[in-house]
Amino acid sequence: MDSVNPATGERIATYEADSDDIVESKLGTAANTFDEWRDRPLREREKLLASAGDVLRENEETYATLMTREMGKPIAQARAEVQKCAWACDHYAEYASTYLESEHHPSPPGTTVKTVHEPLGPVLAVMPWNYPFWQVIRFAAPYITAGNVGLLKHASNVPGCAQALEEIFREAGYPEGVFQTLMIGSSKVDGVIEDDRVRAVTLTGSGPAGRAVAETAGRNLKQTVLELGGSDPFIVLDDADLDAAVETGVLARNQNNGQSCIAAKRFIVHEAIYEEYVDRLVSAFADQTIGDPMDETTDIGPQADPDLMAALHEQVTASAEAGATVRTGGEPLDRTGAYYPPTVLTDVPEGCPADTEELFGPVAAVYKVSDAEEAIDVANDTRFGLGASIWTADRERGERLANRINAGCVYVNQLTKSDPRVPFGGIGDSGYGRELSGPGIREFVNRKTVWVE
Template identity: 75%
Template sequence: MEAVNPATGEEVETYETQTEEDVDDALDRATDAFDEWRARPLREREELLEAAGDVLRENKREYAETMTREMGKPITQAVSEVEKCAWACDHYAEHASAYLQPEHHPSPSGSTVKTVYEPIGPVLAVMPWNFPFWQVFRFAAPYVTAGNVGLLKHASNVPGCAKAIEDVFREAGYPEDVFQSLLIPSDLVDDIVEDDRVRAATLTGSGPAGRAVAATAGENLKKTVLELGGSDPYVVLDDADLDAAVETGAWARNQNGGQSCIAAKRFVVHEAVYDDFLDRFVEEIDSYVVGDPMDEETDVGPQAKPSLMDELHEQVEESVEAGANVALGGEPMDREGAFYPPTVLTDVPEGCPADTEEVFGPVATVYEVSDEEEAVEKANDTQFGLGASVWTEDRERGERLARQINAGCVYVNQLVKSDPRVPFGGVKESGYGRELSEVGIKEFLNEKTVWVE
């Protein structure tokens, strides 16, 4: 398994892929670890998670550089990602006990009835490369603290990140095998999901990958949580603060090289402010520094792999052939590495790739609408339903429109983000289930009714 720097094309390091026999051994060890781990007092598990947060902060530059070398994230954004992981650890170290308190119910006189929350066993996590630390910690921090044990199948282009995350738990003092990284090819995932020793699975990734895991899990009566991408609308109404909408929108599309499920992708702008917004939007994006991701001044680094850049450019080319106009960018950069410039498309025809598909890179599509009803209609005109943003100076108007948009989360006058304090997840083709907050920690628990007469 090779890690290749997308900024240079050079091999970073090679890792030995684990075999089916290695996986079988790992599942045995995970099962044994679960028997001991679930019996640990919750307060001890919280303290270990707090220690994991400390390990992350102490080594954040090292972990950030691993991310940047393997998938091209600009170094300042990589450092922020590690810090966010530490925040998630802090959150569940502080709140897990409250989230998992037994819930009491009305009952006959002399009896006590309550729901208690118990772990179910080893949980497989199939995670993507775009946020190689955060995606893992938003699953591991709650699920492992609740008493489950974790098995990580990370993306094949970030094996160093996978091993580093395993080391975080080890250095924090976790018992051996409570969290394991499996460096395996994707064709072993189905067998793991089918295995009786694995009790649930969570996946963040593509629709086909999610369907495959869900189908196998369903056949084996195992619960899944899926986050499968998005094409998030960013609605700018006629009374929006354009300075804020432009600045935040440009960053919401281009941070992490535009490689984010919850990035703002389709900009739906009221005709009264369309021209002004578009001019400022293009100017703001054009000011971004594209370059060496190890440089602190870089805003946009390379795409994670040359093949991904090629797919992105094919979507742009097909959309332009269909009639879309390129207001900025639109061609791979003439330099070493998988660099694609921040791009803005207007006059995007209905049905072209940039209109209907998830565009996973720094390409924004901008639409003009005549009123808020048309804005909501366009926002909902997608197979996805992960997140959305609405921009208006009228907070009541913003909340009213937020209720009309079909998405797992809608932010008014803010970019879409995942936050450990609130549930995160999507509807429609963006998946099901929720991560984070109290809802997230309970996804893979047995909600057991205990009636004592």
């Protein structure tokens, strides 16, 4: 497996893939470790997770640099990702006992009835490259602390991050086998899912990958959580604070070089403020600094892979040919590296790629609507349902409209985000199940009823 810097096209390192024998050995280790790990007191598991948070903080610059070199995110954002991972460890170290506390139920006199939460076993995580540390910690922190053990199949373009994540848990003092990285390609994932020792699967990635994993897991009656793509609406109503809606809109679309499932992708703007908002948004997009992701002043680094950038440009080109207007950007930069500029499309016709597909890069599709009713109709006119953002000075109005949007999460006057304190996940083609908070940690446990007469 080659690690290639998308900013330069240079190979950073080459990693040896795991042979079938090594995979078999790791699966055996996971199963054996689970038998002991599940009986470790929860308080001890919480303390180890707190230690993992300390390891993350102590090595922040090393891990941030590794992320930036392997997938191109600006270094400041990479540091923020490491910090967020440490925060998630802190959160579950403090609250896992609360989330997993037994639930007592009404019962006849003299009886005790409760639901206890017991771990399932080895959990396979198929994770993406766009947030190479956060996506992994987001699954590992809760599931491992609940008593499961983790097997990571990371994206093939971030092998260095995959190995570093395993080292974090080792340095934190976890027993061997609680968290292991499988250095395998996608073609071997089905075989791992089918193995009797693997009890559940979580995936963050594309729709086709999610369907493939769900199909294999379903045949084998194994639980799954899928967080797939999104085409999140960013609704700007006539009474919105335009300064905040522009500033946050730029960040919500372009952070992580625009490569985020919950990025603002469809900007739905009330006609009363449409022209002003679009002019300001276009100006702000054009002002973004594109360059070396290791430079502290860079806003937008390269796309993670030249092929991904080419696919994004095909979507933009097809949308323009269908009638969309390119207001800024729209062409790959003529320079070394997979650089695509922040792009704004207006007059987006129904059915073109910008209207119906996920644009996984710094491209915003903008729609004009006549009122809040039409805004909701446009927001819901998608097969995706991950997140949404609504901007209005009337918080009650925002909450009423939020209840009508078909999505897993809706933020009013805030960008869509994942936060360890609240559940996260989607509906429709954006997947199912929840990560984070109490519902997240309880996804992969046996909710066992215990009746004592």
